[in-house]
Amino acid sequence: MQSGSLVCVGTGMTLGSHISPLSRSYIEQADVVFVLVADGITEQWIEQMNADVRSLQPYYLEGKSRMITYREMVATMLAEVSAGKKVVGAFYGHPGVFAWVPHNAIKQARELGYNAHMEPGISAEDCLYADLGIDPGTYGCQHYETSQFMFYKRNIDTAAYLILWQVGVAGDRSLAKHSTDSAYRQILVELLTEHYPAEHEVILYEAACLPIERAMFKYLTISELPTASYSGKTTLIVPPAAKMVANQVVLDKLGLLSSAD
Amino acid sequence: MKNVINFLERLGKDAQLKSLSAEQLSEMVNDSQLTDAVRLALQEGNVAELEQLLDTRHKIICYVVVPAEQEPEPSEEEPDENGNETKVSNF
Numbered sequence: 001m002q003s004g005s006l007v008c009v010g011t012g013m014t015l016g017s018h019i020s021p022l023s024r025s026y027i028e029q030a031d032v033v034f035v036l037v038a039d040g041i042t043e044q045w046i047e048q049m050n051a052d053v054r055s056l057q058p059y060y061l062e063g064k065s066r067m068i069t070y071r072e073m074v075a076t077m078l079a080e081v082s083a084g085k086k087v088v089g090a091f092y093g094h095p096g097v098f099a100w101v102p103h104n105a106i107k108q109a110r111e112l113g114y115n116a117h118m119e120p121g122i123s124a125e126d127c128l129y130a131d132l133g134i135d136p137g138t139y140g141c142q143h144y145e146t147s148q149f150m151f152y153k154r155n156i157d158t159a160a161y162l163i164l165w166q167v168g169v170a171g172d173r174s175l176a177k178h179s180t181d182s183a184y185r186q187i188l189v190e191l192l193t194e195h196y197p198a199e200h201e202v203i204l205y206e207a208a209c210l211p212i213e214r215a216m217f218k219y220l221t222i223s224e225l226p227t228a229s230y231s232g233k234t235t236l237i238v239p240p241a242a243k244m245v246a247n248q249v250v251l252d253k254l255g256l257l258s259s260a261d
Numbered sequence: 262m263k264n265v266i267n268f269l270e271r272l273g274k275d276a277q278l279k280s281l282s283a284e285q286l287s288e289m290v291n292d293s294q295l296t297d298a299v300r301l302a303l304q305e306g307n308v309a310e311l312e313q314l315l316d317t318r319h320k321i322i323c324y325v326v327v328p329a330e331q332e333p334e335p336s337e338e339e340p341d342e343n344g345n346e347t348k349v350s351n352f
Contacts, residue, residue: 014273038321041266041269041315044315045270070325098326100327145326166326212272
């Protein structure tokens with residue numbers, strides 16, 4: 001095994017509240033830390049933990065495909081791993097949830113013969129369940145990246161929750177926009193209303209990044225989605241619109257089993 | 262400004278501070294060694310002002326995933342223009 005290493009850790013969503021002791025220890029003991037978090041104050045917080053913290057933010061440019069940006073981020077981290085350093089990638093939330101860069105950096109580092117692994121963090125999804133009082137086990141829960149949800153035909157279960165991430169860049173095929181406008185979300189509305197009533201109540205949600213902030217949630221109807229305001233952190237939650245339908249065939253088979261017991 | 266970050270970290274990780282009323286939190290901010298401008302921003306929950314006072318990075322982007330395209334069929338080897346077999350990267 002080669003001498004460099006890579007650990008991608010999650011910093012959680014809220015400054016000071018969510019980072020695990022082990023993730024913090026990895027940051028403090030690293031030779032170099034690459035940081036990608038959701039606000040500038042949290043970035044400064046991570047900078048206090050290690051003498052060599054480098055932000056990945058400068059790789060983002062409006063008009064530049066995020067796919068290029070992400071590959072550059074991976075290459076930058078791997079260059080330091082290849083130089084024999086203990087490298088940590090500190091990503092907000094959970095580094096493995098809706099996060100291309102950490103997964104691919106770890107995969108490529110391993111392919112090159114380096115030790116690489118991931119330490120979980122508290123994700124926006126975790127905060128959402130706590131803040132909104134939703135249990136994904138009650139009715140089931142479907143998660144999609146919003147644009148992927150729009151680009152591909154999916155079988156939507158309207159008896160379960162539907163959660164769409166990165167709704168602020170819904171429908172951006174170029175991957176080069178930092179936000180999309182109401183026309184894009186109108187197409188999302190058209191897609192959703194194939195399955196849900198236009199007046200079905202949905203929720204826009206943002207987890208708190210700082211301890212002086214509160215989580216944001218706004219209730220509105222699907223038809224109101226195009227005129228709402230969004231940031232890069234906004235998530236769309238579509239609660240169930242139908243009741244679960246019993247699968248009588250399976251229930252009958254199970255009934256035969258239990259009567260035979 | 263290190264004190265401001267330390268103050269926020271303390272707020273974030275101390276359960277007792279989580280249960281403070283707005284007035285109690287305001288008193289705690291007043292008792293801190295922070296500058297008047299920072300105290301005001303904290304009391305008002307004015308994150309934009311706080312970011313300005315801390316001179317943080319602007320226009321943070323936090324998208325870290327792309328809408329995954331369908332994985333191409335296993336593409337072990339494809340012939341190049343000269344008919345030679347070449348490995349194809351699959352991102």
